[in-house]
Amino acid sequence: MRIPDEIRDQLSSKFGVLFPHLDERQRRLLMGTEARLLGHGGVRAVARAAQVSETTVRKGGHEVIVQSIAATTTRTGLRVTAELDTNTYPTGVRIADAEMAALPLTRHTFHGDWNYALHPQPSPSVPAARAPEPEWDQSLLSDPALTGMTCRQPTDLTATLAPEGDTQRGRPPRLTFPEQVLATVLHLRAALAAEPLAVLFGTSRTAMHRTLLKNRRLLEKHGISIPPATTPPTALATLQARVQTQIDAADKIKTTC
Structure with missing residues (x-):
């Protein structure tokens, strides 16, 4: 989606007023927030308006997400620690249904497809002999x-x-x-x-x-x-x-x- 020119002009004016009063990290957070509010195409529009790289805007967006997660609290005193994982991982990895079925999961009552606890399952040093499976019917x-x-x-x-x-x-x-x-x-x-x-x-x-x-x-x-x-x-x-x-x-x- 193309961001209208008038939106970019408004962003340029806003950044021109606010940036002199913000440090580098605060600028990234502001740009990241604006990009997320704009949705698709927001990173490019904000980068052009602020005259910075799109990578800088994305970094600010990631920091906004991490801070939002870390700010989560509950009445019972839950505290959350969150940080951005900057490692790279292969894409397109497929997990077979049988592999997923073998995981020791306990699914929650509310949306168990998404919410579950994964329990540790230590592997024995010597695999135990398994009795032969009866003929499947x-x-x-x-x-x-x-x-x-x-x-x-x-x-x-x-x-x-x-x-x-x-x-x-x-x-x-x-x-x-x-x-x-x-x-x-x-x-x-x-x-x-x-x-x-x-x-x-x-x-x-x-x-x-x-x-x-x-x-x-x-x-x-x-x-x-x-x-x-x-x-x-x-x-x-x-x-x-x-x-x-x-x-x-x-x-x-x-x-x-």
């Missing part, structure tokens, strides 16, 4: 011990949600709507996050996130509650073993490549 996903439902209830739930949930727009979904409902039940009942569910159902993490969000809204709209299991279902161990097997398979492919 996709029907295990609908085991009543996992879903907390009778064989008929998932079908009835699917029929209830289908008029609003089983709508196809654009590309057909990889999962059928009954599979989407089953994934949502496992998510709520067995506390399975989107990453392992994506591995188990053979879909992407992004698609699973969308599925869970859509169906949770539908359940809420219909006043349907799926309470979590009071104790982890025994069959959950089989699902975890299946996810681990898929992770190992993905690692072998990477090593071969």
